[in-house]
Every structure is written in structure tokens, then in C-alpha cells.
Amino acid sequence: MKKINMQTPLVEMDGDEMTRVLWQMIKDELLLPFIDLKTEYYDLGLVHRNETNDQVTVDSANAAKKYKVSVKCATITPNADRVKEYDLKEMWKSPNGTIRAMLDGTVFRSPIVVKGICPCVKNWKKPITIARHAYGDIYKNAEMVIPGPGKVKLLYIPSDKSEEQTLLIHDFKSSGVVQGQHNLDNSIISFAKTCFEYALDVKEDLWFSTKDTISKKYDHRFKDIFTDLYEKEYKDRFEKAGITYFYTLIDDAVARVMKSEGGFIWACKNYDGDVMSDMISSAFGSLAMMTSVLASPDGCYEYEAAHGTVQRHYYKYLKGEETSTNSVATIFAWSGALRKRGELDGNRKLMDFADCLENAVLSTIERGKMTKDLALITTLKDPEILNTRDFILAIRSTLESSNKN
Numbered sequence: 001m002k003k004i005n006m007q008t009p010l011v012e013m014d015g016d017e018m019t020r021v022l023w024q025m026i027k028d029e030l031l032l033p034f035i036d037l038k039t040e041y042y043d044l045g046l047v048h049r050n051e052t053n054d055q056v057t058v059d060s061a062n063a064a065k066k067y068k069v070s071v072k073c074a075t076i077t078p079n080a081d082r083v084k085e086y087d088l089k090e091m092w093k094s095p096n097g098t099i100r101a102m103l104d105g106t107v108f109r110s111p112i113v114v115k116g117i118c119p120c121v122k123n124w125k126k127p128i129t130i131a132r133h134a135y136g137d138i139y140k141n142a143e144m145v146i147p148g149p150g151k152v153k154l155l156y157i158p159s160d161k162s163e164e165q166t167l168l169i170h171d172f173k174s175s176g177v178v179q180g181q182h183n184l185d186n187s188i189i190s191f192a193k194t195c196f197e198y199a200l201d202v203k204e205d206l207w208f209s210t211k212d213t214i215s216k217k218y219d220h221r222f223k224d225i226f227t228d229l230y231e232k233e234y235k236d237r238f239e240k241a242g243i244t245y246f247y248t249l250i251d252d253a254v255a256r257v258m259k260s261e262g263g264f265i266w267a268c269k270n271y272d273g274d275v276m277s278d279m280i281s282s283a284f285g286s287l288a289m290m291t292s293v294l295a296s297p298d299g300c301y302e303y304e305a306a307h308g309t310v311q312r313h314y315y316k317y318l319k320g321e322e323t324s325t326n327s328v329a330t331i332f333a334w335s336g337a338l339r340k341r342g343e344l345d346g347n348r349k350l351m352d353f354a355d356c357l358e359n360a361v362l363s364t365i366e367r368g369k370m371t372k373d374l375a376l377i378t379t380l381k382d383p384e385i386l387n388t389r390d391f392i393l394a395i396r397s398t399l400e401s402s403n404k405n
Contacts, residue, residue: 003033003034003035003036004034004035004036004347004349004350004353005036005347005349006035006036006037006038006341006345006347006350007345007347008038008067008341008344008345009038009039009040009067010038010039010040010067010069010070010071010337010338010341011039011040011042011060011063011064011067011069011070011071011302012039012040012041012042012070012071013042013044013060013070013071013072013073013075013095013302014041014042014043014044014045014073015044015045015072015073015074015075015076015309016044016045016046016073016074016075016076016309017074017076017309017310017311017314018309018310018311018313018314018317018323018325019073019074019305019307019308019309019310019330020045020073020309021314021317021325021388022325022327022330022388022392023073023330025327025388025389025392026327026330026331026334026392029392029393029395029396030331030334030357030392030395030396030399031334033396034353034399034403035338035350035353040063040067042056042059042060042063043056044056044057044060044072044073044075044095045075046075046076046078046082046086046088046092047086049075049092049095050086050088050089050092053089054092054093054098057095057098057099058098058102060095060099061098061099061102061103062102064099064103064300064302065102065103065300068299068300068301068344069300069301069302069303069337069340069341069344070300070301070302070303070337071302071303071304071333071334071336071337072095072096072099072302072303072304072333073304073305073330074304074305074307074308074309074310074330075094075095075096075309076309077092077093077094077095077096077097078091078092079091096294096304099294099302100134100135100294101135103294103296103300103302104187104190104296104297104298105134105194105294105295105296105300105302106131106132106133106134106190106191106194106195106198106294106295106296107131107132107134107273107277107292107293107294108129108130108131108132108198108265108292108293108294108295109129109130109132109277109280109281109290109291109292109293109306110127110128110129110130110290110291110293111127111128111280111281111284111285111289111290111291112127112289112290112291112328112329112332112362113125113126113127113284114289114362114365114366115362115365115366116365116366116368116378116379116380116383117284117285117286117289117365117374117377117378117379118285118379119283119284119285120282120283120284121258121283123259123260123261124260124261124262124283124284125261125262125263126261126262126263127262127263127284128257128260128262128263128264128266128280128284129202129204129264129265129266130265130266130268130273130276130277130280131191131194131195131198131206131265131266131267131268131273132268132270132272132273132274132277133187133188133191133267133268133269133270133273134270134273135183135184135187135191135270136181136182136183136184136187136270137181137183137269137270137271138179138181138270138271139270139271140181140182141179141180141181142179142180143177143178143179143180144177144178144179145175145176145177146172146175146176146177146178147175148172148174148175149172149173149174150171150172151168151170151171151172152168152169152170152172152178153166153167153168153169154166154167154169154180181218183218183221183222185221185225188221188222188225189225189229190296190297191267192225192226192229192230193229193297194295194296194297195208195226195265195267196229196230196233196234196238196245197295197297197299198265198295199238199243199245199265200234200237200238200241200243202265203241203242203243204243204263204264204265205243205244205245205246205263205264205265206243206244206245206246206264206265206267207246207247207248207253207256207264207265207266207267208222208223208226208245208246208247208266208267208268209247209248209249209250209252209253209266209267209268209272210222210223210249210250210269210272211249211250211251212249213249219269222269223247226245226247226267227247230245250268250272253266277290277306281306285374285377286326286373286374286377287306287307287329288305288307288326288328288329288371288373289326289328289329289374290305290306290307290329291303291305291306291329291332291333291336292304292305292306292329292333293336301336301337301340303332303333303334303336303337303340304330304333305329305330305332305333306329307329310325313325313388317388322387322388323387323388324371324372324373324385324386324387324388324391325371325388326371326373326374326391327371327388327391327392328361328365331357331358331361331395332358332361334357335354335355335357335358336354338350338351338353338354338357339351339354339355342354356399356402356403357395357399359402360395360396360398360399360402361395361398363398363402364391364394364395364398366380367398368380368381368382368383368384369383369384369386369391369394370383370384370385370386370391371385371386371388371391372385
């Protein structure tokens with residue numbers, strides 16, 4: 001078949017360990033035979049990040065801003081052990097955190113639903129997408145261990161030298177612990193705008209939840225910003241699109257989610273989104289069946305798998321041992337990026353190919369051909385467990401058959 005042309009490149013961010021191996025297999029077997037693939041390539045593998053003093057991560061984020069669409073392989077965020085293993089100059093920051101900050105992005109994570117892999121919650125029939133505000137809260141907190149009796153206060157010192165504000169946090173009678181959290185109006189506004197725009201893009205209802213009855217200033221700030229923005233800029237657009245915006249308390253949202261059929265976006269503050277995305281992915285079957293999209297208010301999109309670098313499988317691979325690594329989420333990262341590239345360029349053939357690729361993945365699994373992790377949880381009888389490469393080759397066979405038809 002004639003290869004599909006791409007008018008504009010997308011940004012390709014390569015990664016680490018087993019997912020780096022999958023990355024090349026996917027390109028060789030599922031993309032390059034069918035697409036005249038155009039990418040601006042950046043190697044975000046830990047070795048190259050170390051060689052460039054992490055400048056490559058900054059460069060890739062700037063390229064993502066320029067081209068609007070990027071696809072990222074899973075990468076290592078080094079700890080002390082990794083510093084020794086890779087002989088690093090320093091403990092480099094998370095590439096995801098750097099890119100997220102530079103794009104001012106919100107993370108949307110959604111499970112890949114396939115027949116034969118049933119959610120633990122029996123009434124879930126459609127994906128539930130978690131939108132996580134990826135700034136502030138506990139992740140940028142200040143903490144202190146309180147050794148004994150004494151008062152802890154919040155102190156605000158205005159830059160214009162106007163009157164200071166103080167607030168007693170607690171009058172400690174014994175030892176304890178305290179933490180301070182913060183957020184920024186601009187960040188919350190970007191989060192809200194991105195959630196509203198994403199809901200319109202995928203035409204799904206948007207839920208948002210905090211605990212504003214308890215946190216009457218902090219959480220209430222989130223609620224007020226979402227409400228004001230919706231009423232002023234998005235209400236008419238949502239009504240025309242036939243979708244709704246719904247706010248409720250976080251505990252009520254959890255109860256409603258468990259009884260729902262799915263098919264909506266659930267926007268959460270940073271910590272809530274961190275926890276709930278893992279709950280959703282596990283309940284739907286597997287983190288290896290979870291997509292992740294970083295979207296920014298100005299229309300930049302970065303697609304990746306929600307999981308890590310699959311370190312354990314990589315060490316087996318290096319020893320020449322057979323692995324059965326699930327590549328579904330990484331394939332869907334590529335298909336998502338290709339679809340968005342096609343959408344922005346008006347390239348219908350590229351969009352159709354992305355649909356065909358995803359359908360080929362799902363069809364292959366539904367015919368009983370899958371990796372070991374899925375075989376352990378499938379309801380299909382006598383599944384055929386395939387190794388890493390053979391699973392990708394099975395998808396290619398399905399894809400070629402669908403293109404012939």
C-alpha cells in the first residue's frame with residue numbers, strides 16, 4: 001500500500017529501558033511500513049539527558065510548543081540508586097515535571113477498554129478519564145517537625161510593604177508536625193480552561209470535585225474559579241455541544257463514580273488526581289492499558305503511556321531472556337499523537353490510520369492473542385500468551401488484514 005503522507009512533523013521524545021525497546025519495535029512494525037513518518041526527534045533517555053545536562057528535555061518541550069503535538073516514551077526519574085547505576089552528574093528532575101511546567105499542562109488519563117478485560121466495578125462500561133491538576137498542593141509543600149510546645153503561624157509579607165497578615169495554625173502543647181501548601185490563580189485558571197476545552201474536544205461531560213465545605217479558602221478558590229470561568233466562557237459552548245459541567249464534593253464524587261457507567265472526565269486537584277488515576281487504572285484492569293495526554297490551554301498536546309519504563313522486564317531482556325511486555329498504552333500514545341496531528345493538519349487519512357491501528361490492537365486482544373499480564377485477568381477462554389515482539393507482530397498482521405479489506 002502507498003504510505004500516508006504527513007504535512008507537519010510531530011515531536012518524538014524517546015525514553016528508557018524496556019519502553020525504549022518497545023518504542024523502536026512499534027515504529028519498525030506498526031508505523032514506518034504504513035506512514036511517511038515525519039518527526040523531530042529528541043533522545044530523553046537518561047544517558048543523553050546526563051550528557052546534555054538535561055538541556056534536551058527543555059529543547060523537546062520548546063519543540064512541543066512549536067509543533068503543538070508530541071509523543072513521549074516513558075523515562076526514568078533518577079533516585080540515588082539510579083545516580084550510581086548510570087554514573088550521573090546529578091539527580092536530574094523528572095522530564096514529565098519539566099515538560100508539564102513549560103507547557104502549563106494538565107494530565108488526562110483514561111483506561112483503554114477492550115472486550116475480555118472486565119472492570120472490577122461491574123457497571124463501568126465506558127472509560128473514566130482523570131484530569132489531574134499537576135501543580136502545587138502537597139507536591140510543592142513546606143514541612144516542619146515540631147519538637148515541642150509552641151505556636152505555628154502563617155505569615156504573609158506583602159511586597160508593597162502594606163500591612164502583614166498572620167494566622168495561627170496551631171498552638172502545640174507537645175511535639176507534632178506541620179505543613180504548608182500553596183497554589184496559584186493562574187495555574188488553577190489554566191487547569192480549568194484546559195479541562196473545559198478537552199471536554200469540548202472529546203464531547204464528554206466534565207465533573208470537578210474538591211472539599212470546599214472543609215477547606216473554605218483553599219479548595220473553595222478552585223471551585224469559584226471553575227464556576228466563574230464556566231459561566232462566563234463555556235456554558236453556551238457546553239450546551240451547544242450537548243455536554244454538562246458538574247461540581248460536587250470529592251466524597252460525593254467517589255460515591256457517584258462507583259455507581260456510574262463511566263464515559264466522562266473527572267477533574268481533580270493534584271493529590272486527588274494522583275490517587276484516583278491509579279484507582280481507575282487498576283479497577284479497569286491494568287496500568288499498561290492506560291493512556292496519558294498532557295494538554296495545555298494554548299492547544300499543545302503530548303501523548304504517552306501512563307506507566308513507567310518496565311525496569312524488571314528490561315533487565316531480563318538484557319540477559320537475553322524472553323519477555324511478554326504489554327505495549328498497548330505506548331501504541332495508543334502514538335495513535336493519539338498521529339490522530340491529533342491529522343486533525344490539526346486536516347489530514348483525514350492520518351486520522352483514519354490512527355483509528356485502524358487502535359482497532360487492530362483491540363481486535364488482536366479480543367481474538368485471544370495477548371501479553372501475559374492480560375492473560376492473567378482476561379475472561380476469554382484459553383488465551384494465547386505472546387512474547388513482546390510476537391504481540392506487536394500479531395497486531396501488524398491484523399492491521400495489514402484490515403487495510404486489505
